[in-house]
Amino acid sequence: MQEKIDHAIEVIGSVLYGKERQIRQSLTCLFAHGHLLIEDLPGMGKTTLAHALAQVLGLNYQRVQFTSDMLPADLLGVTIFDSASNEFHFHRGPVFTQLLLADEINRTTPKTQSALLEAMEERQVSLEGNTYPLPDPFFVIATQNPLSQYGTFPLPESQLDRFLMRIELGYPTAEAERELLKGGDVRDRIADLPVCIDQQALREIYLACEQVQASNSLLDYLQRLVRYSREAKGFAYGISPRGALALLRSAKTWAYMHGRQYVVPEDLQSLLKPVFGHRLRAAEDYAEHGGLALVQRLLSEVDVVG
Amino acid sequence: MSEQYRLSRPALLWQFIAIAVVVVPHLSHLPSWLLVLIVAAVGWRLMVHMGRWSFPHWSIRTLFSLAACAGVFLSYGGIGGVNGMVALLIAGFSLKSLEIHKRRDALLVVYVAFIVATSALLFDQSVWMAAYVLIAVQLTTAALLAIYQTHNVDMGRPFRTSAVMMMQAIPLMLVLFIVIPRMGPIWNLKMDVGSARTGLSDTMSPGEITNLTRSSEVAFRVRFEGKRPPQNALYWRALTYPDFDGRSWYRDEARERQPVPTESLMIQRPVLKYDLMLEATGSRYIPTLDMPLSAPVGVRLNPDMTLRLNLPLQKREEYSLESALQYRLTAQGEALNYVRELSLPIGNRRTRELARSWYAETGSGDAFIARLMAFYKSSFTYTLKPPKLGRDSIDKFMFETQRGFCGHFSSSMVFMLRSVGIPARVVAGYQGGEWNPYENYLVVRQYDAHAWVEAWLPQKGWIRIDPTAAVAPQRIERPSEELFSEEEDFLRDAPLGGLTIGRNSLLADLWLQWDAFSYGWQQWVVNYHSRQTDVLKRLLGEITPLRVALALLIPFAIVMCLVALKLFWRHWHLVRDRHDQALERLSQRLAHKSGLGRQPGETVKNYSDRVAEIRPDLALYMQEIAYCYEQMRYAGDDTGSSARRMLNMIRQCQTKV
Missing domain, CATH: 1.20.1590 (YP_001051499.1 fold like)
Incomplete structure (x- = not known):
């Protein structure tokens, strides 16, 4: 199974150069049944990553470009009166898919954002008294522009918390960029990517990850991290129990992807930035950029050994 | 900045x-x-x-x-x-x-x-x-x-x-x-506190002692060795006044300077020993029980057998004293040697005449004194508010007013005695005191101040005569506060007035207990230096430099050990287990030798990688340690084999560092 995963990473890497760590993190997120938030400047390959992930995992895929005049119905679907059959028919919106790419989620109004976020949490859509289940698996990969850009509606903390991870892609290295410039249009190639992990395998991975061991010493470390974020100065608020659970779940998956049946502190440390970065805020930071600096403090100040 | x-x-x-x-x-x-x-x-x-x-x-x-x-x-x-x-x-x-x-x-x-x-x-x-x-x-x-x-x-x-x-x-x-051994003061501090204290003064005019009766300040406290003497034997001599100018009595400072007592003292055993703690009165006398045998170190014994300090007393001090209640004090020779104790100023003719006529009737000193005492007893009244006396004060007191207190009685009696050639002097001091049953000591206050007479008779030497005892025996038999409490002037200046003292027994009781406590404080804390040798002897058995040093060092060592134990406990038992300690020691050693200490956020594996990179000779050990640590801590290996292996590896690694 690890070979399949490594192969999938390699395949995605052939369209997104030099981003192995981010690819691994986003796969971890999906394997752990979590939603992923990619935050970066336009044109950094957010859509490419999302698209390639859908292709490699063999999931059907919808992309929604969020705009400021978008309404929840545009996302969830509408009920229309069919004069031929004299009945109301529900027309499913783009949310009814296995992998939804919500592009530039913070460009739309809170109303639409919350419609999506409810679907993410409940994995179902409730409209006019009817409940429509979403397909299984259901993943959301949302991208957002950095908050300092014009025309953005920042997601409140409670909604950020729904995303298991938030990653940043960053500029490519010089070599990767040269490769990219030589390689021509990646869009055509994405459509040709092979399916590496089918839905059966996805389920197996999910179950196998549950079996990964987390020893007492590791849980001690996790609790020290969480307690530090709650007690040390400079943190506006600490990590919630849901945040701690999220880190543990992703760390188990991360360990599994590295072929281990137990979690080591390195797993927690590798995932601390994507999992805790958007869940922390510095006490005196009003631009909400301090999360990663706080994660760095957790990494360097909390003792790994008891 | x-x-x-x-x-x-x-x-x-x-x-x-x-x-x-x-x-x-x-x-x-x-x-x-x-x-x-x-x-x-x-x-x-x-x-x-x-x-x-x-x-x-x-x-x-x-x-x-x-x-x-x-x-x-x-x-x-x-x-x-x-x-x-x-x-x-x-x-x-x-x-x-x-x-x-x-x-x-x-x-x-x-x-x-x-x-x-x-x-x-x-x-x-x-x-x-x-x-x-x-x-x-x-x-x-x-x-x-x-x-x-x-x-x-x-x-x-x-x-x-x-x-x-x-x-x-x-x-x-x-x-x-x-x-810690006490050193004597290296220099003398000049304290300017004694200016306005109460106490006996160097002169006495009849009437003056009333000022003292208004004060309930403690004059001194006494602890007796053995049984305490009866109340009527408690005459505390402080000063004698041989000189009279017709109005006031004076101390004879010049004769007090004489180095050797000119009179010989014969005593009858037993000798009474007592510790007297004198308050900081700012005066120079030490009251002693009639009659003191010797002076403590640094105190002068005057020819009149009073004790005198070289400097006014500025802090409470305790003295060990000895007195004999039965004694005979006399100089060789005759009454005429006591020129000073016989001299009288002119005036007061009526008193002189009365004295001479009585002496002629009675014929001897003893009988004359007895007659005199009887006269006091029959005709005089004891009061703290006597009428004023003008010129020829003795005459006026003896024949007109006949009301007064110790100062008047003693002054007039000495005058009478001297008129007939019996040497006599006024003695000022304190009489009586209040017994504190809680700590068994005697408190003497300023209102216990008293004046009496000493007269010299050829066969007996100096004898004590108290005319006040004849007029008001209760003044001598009972503590002053019981006696005086009816007098409205008594204790007028005391802060709580007559409340604390006398009839209100609960408050009086409380006061006695408090006084007992502060007396103990004074004796054991402030004046500890005088007891230190005894205490140390009892504690150490024998005072040698070694024992004193040990007595100092051992408690220090105990305290330091307790502090150290607490630190060790916190460091080793509450935070780390044995394996983490071993790892910590290795890290400290590496930090010391190569500057390669583990950072808190650094996992053992990352740490071993870092060490291996800089110290390739340790690479194998470090990898093994990191592997064993991972197995032991995270992979759920509870057989203990990786734990043992890790400790082993750490030991080997440490020798290589």
């Missing part, structure tokens, strides 16, 4: 608290202008702190300092005395508070505050003052701690820390108090 030298707000506030607390006990003797200066200086600094005013210019500060020095000099007539020095210190450190902006300045103020706090004990050594100084020292320590408080600055922390420090210091303080 760098950040770490700036004084925090709580530190400054603590400074003010310390200044206030240490100045308060000195308020009673500081001149009022100095109080104004302190308030002004601290107030100015407070305004600076609030940002309203700025620091005064250096010229203003210099002016203030010079003015303060001059003021102290003028107020105290120099700075030789303790009061002047203390005032100068207080002026200095309150002005220094105008300069507090750096840590160094603040430290100076705090150090001076410690000295000022303890100097309060020079003026008052009571339990209250000791407790107060203890608190003042604690608050000053808090001020000191606040200066060094750099992070998490708040008001409460220095207080708590200093309280803990005091608690830790008190046992050591007790050990030092008990064991």
